[in-house]
Amino acid sequence: MNHEGTMSLASLTFRDALDKIKRGEISAADVYRDLDQVVEEKNPELNIYLTKNEKAGEQGAAMSGLPLGGLPLAVKDNFCTRNLRTTASSTVLDDFLPQFESTVTTRLAKAGGVVYGKANLDAWAHGSSTETSQYGRSLNPRNTDYLPGGSSGGSAAAVAADMCLAALGTETAGSIRQPAAWCGVVGLKPTYGRVSRYGIVPMASSTDSPGVLAKTVEDAALIFEHLAGHDPKDATSSTQEVPKLLEVAQQGVEGLKIGYIYHDIEGLDIVNPLLEKELEVLTSLGATVEKASAFDPHHAISVYTIVQRGEVSSNLARFDGIRYGNDRSHFGDEAKRRIMLGTYTLSKGYADQYYNTAQKVRTLFIQDFEELFKKYDVLISATSPNYAKAIGVSEGAAMFGELEDMLLEPSSISGLPGISIPYYRNPETNLYLGMNIVAPMWREDLMVRVANAYEKATKWNSWRNS
Amino acid sequence: MLDSKRAPSSFFLYNKETMSNKITSDQVKHIAGLANIPVTDQESGALAEAFEDTLAVVGQLQSVSVEGVEPTHQVTGFENVLREDVVEEDRMFSQEEALANAKNTHDGFFVVERIIDES
Numbered sequence: 001m002n003h004e005g006t007m008s009l010a011s012l013t014f015r016d017a018l019d020k021i022k023r024g025e026i027s028a029a030d031v032y033r034d035l036d037q038v039v040e041e042k043n044p045e046l047n048i049y050l051t052k053n054e055k056a057g058e059q060g061a062a063m064s065g066l067p068l069g070g071l072p073l074a075v076k077d078n079f080c081t082r083n084l085r086t087t088a089s090s091t092v093l094d095d096f097l098p099q100f101e102s103t104v105t106t107r108l109a110k111a112g113g114v115v116y117g118k119a120n121l122d123a124w125a126h127g128s129s130t131e132t133s134q135y136g137r138s139l140n141p142r143n144t145d146y147l148p149g150g151s152s153g154g155s156a157a158a159v160a161a162d163m164c165l166a167a168l169g170t171e172t173a174g175s176i177r178q179p180a181a182w183c184g185v186v187g188l189k190p191t192y193g194r195v196s197r198y199g200i201v202p203m204a205s206s207t208d209s210p211g212v213l214a215k216t217v218e219d220a221a222l223i224f225e226h227l228a229g230h231d232p233k234d235a236t237s238s239t240q241e242v243p244k245l246l247e248v249a250q251q252g253v254e255g256l257k258i259g260y261i262y263h264d265i266e267g268l269d270i271v272n273p274l275l276e277k278e279l280e281v282l283t284s285l286g287a288t289v290e291k292a293s294a295f296d297p298h299h300a301i302s303v304y305t306i307v308q309r310g311e312v313s314s315n316l317a318r319f320d321g322i323r324y325g326n327d328r329s330h331f332g333d334e335a336k337r338r339i340m341l342g343t344y345t346l347s348k349g350y351a352d353q354y355y356n357t358a359q360k361v362r363t364l365f366i367q368d369f370e371e372l373f374k375k376y377d378v379l380i381s382a383t384s385p386n387y388a389k390a391i392g393v394s395e396g397a398a399m400f401g402e403l404e405d406m407l408l409e410p411s412s413i414s415g416l417p418g419i420s421i422p423y424y425r426n427p428e429t430n431l432y433l434g435m436n437i438v439a440p441m442w443r444e445d446l447m448v449r450v451a452n453a454y455e456k457a458t459k460w461n462s463w464r465n466s
Numbered sequence: 467m468l469d470s471k472r473a474p475s476s477f478f479l480y481n482k483e484t485m486s487n488k489i490t491s492d493q494v495k496h497i498a499g500l501a502n503i504p505v506t507d508q509e510s511g512a513l514a515e516a517f518e519d520t521l522a523v524v525g526q527l528q529s530v531s532v533e534g535v536e537p538t539h540q541v542t543g544f545e546n547v548l549r550e551d552v553v554e555e556d557r558m559f560s561q562e563e564a565l566a567n568a569k570n571t572h573d574g575f576f577v578v579e580r581i582i583d584e585s
Contacts, residue, residue, distance in 0.1 A: 298526070353528075361530050
């Protein structure tokens with residue numbers, strides 16, 4: 001509620017705000033006025049925005065005639081934004097002002113989306129809690145005793161707190177979907193190569209995938225369409241045609257075959273029984289759901305850890321403090337651990353034992369998914385093994401993120417697209433659980449159809465039912 | 467068939483003592499040198515422990531049979547992505563932009579530490 005006792009425009013979904021602007025019912029300036037008020041009120045406690053774009057309101061008003069209506073988005077602080085401070089949540093880049101713009105934020109601006117502010121993350125996107133951020137952790141807006149997850153924790157929290165209309169994040173293995181689940185929002189991780197990595201502070205180049213965190217599946221689909229597509233500046237970006245995701249999202253699930261995976265993995269006693277109940281909704285909507293056996297996700301923890309540490313040690317070598325940023329003594333503990341472990345596992349004598357073995361097991365995961373997708377259109381599991389964890393829990397845990405993201409790592413190392421949507425809210429804690437829907441390479445359309453049909457048929461999305 | 471997809475149930479109940487990779491502080495310092503990461507004596511002990519924890523978990527991969535399996539280094543299947551050999555001016559920095567974030571410059575150049583001994 002704003003000062004006039006009417007609903008704050010900040011709590012609108014992206015699509016609803018866009019429709020109102022197109023119909024002339026509200027102006028972009030109205031949205032920014034309400035949003036500024038929410039952010040001013042909540043940011044000191046939640047610690048979401050590290051840097052605000054002071055020109056956002058002005059830019060929004062000038063861009064309101066474009067497809068995204070000049071509306072404000074939170075952008076994870078690992079996207080380079082020209083002359084707007086970009087830290088990757090590390091003091092190494094404390095005063096870094098990029099002299100170029102990432103492809104994703106360039107496309108966002110062309111479509112009329114505005115960078116409202118730069119959102120907190122785990123430093124260098126290393127982690128699943130925001131607790132490795134050198135600017136302090138963010139809190140979960142659903143319950144501030146808990147973490148928002150990560151690494152795109154600031155982006156997910158910004159969406160949940162109505163501190164933006166949608167957000168951009170990046171995922172290497174869970175970093176969009178896991179915080180989306182913990183904050184009760186939608187997280188869309190595209191196929192690897194679908195969205196350009198150019199201008200994003202790199203983590204693990206062979207799995208980094210920029211994507212969207214949003215209030216609804218339709219919001220995520222709409223924004224995805226404007227970001228995706230071939231970019232000559234990223235040699236791994238695909239020339240495949242980008243699906244009209246918002247349109248296909250309406251097609252429903254009639255006749256789709258869904259495999260329910262990780263039903264037989266230990267330690268999912270809280271999330272799986274609740275998930276099984278919700279899968280009945282998809283059956284009632286006309287899909288076929290059956291239990292499927294997938295390659296053990298525990299092995300993906302090892303594969304991901306080895307591959308990621310190796311790529312991190314190489315990617316973070318560029319931070320020498322000569323051309324930009326502070327020197328390497330500014331790296332936090334987690335970054336140090338990762339860089340050094342990667343250096344070790346890639347060194348002579350160990351590379352075969354660790355790195356090469358990991359890349360072979362990665363192949364086994366890909367082959368297993370290929371087999372599963374011969375039978376099923378999409379695969380569903382819980383996003384996270386449990387609810388959001390309490391603040392402080394990740395501190396000193398060398399592999400906190402890897403263990404939390406176990407159910408997502410198999411699809412990430414295989415390059416597959418996935419989307420997490422809320423499927424339950426605990427009435428006592430107000431914390432949410434997320435359902436992870438995974439599709440074959442380049443088939444974001446299938447997962448979005450399932451996600452949208454489920455979201456519309458159930459009560460778990462807090463914006464659709466407010 | 468199904469069993470081959472399963473990790474041992476003792477997955478996280480590893481025993482550090484039985485590990486083949488005991489990491490010493492000296493090894494950590496050597497790696498820190500290679501990675502150009504300044505590490506104190508106190509830090510190197512903690513890092514050695516974190517190393518052992520992580521290696522114990524990732525060492526479980528040895529239980530997976532990978533005989534005859536090709537490694538995957540990238541997932542898109544693209545090969546030989548090339549572009550025309552022309553200068554892309556929109557990707558170029560001016561000298562001013564290139565130096566904009568440098569802490570130490572001199573006459574339009576980056577200043578770096580001497581790495582070659584004068585003697």
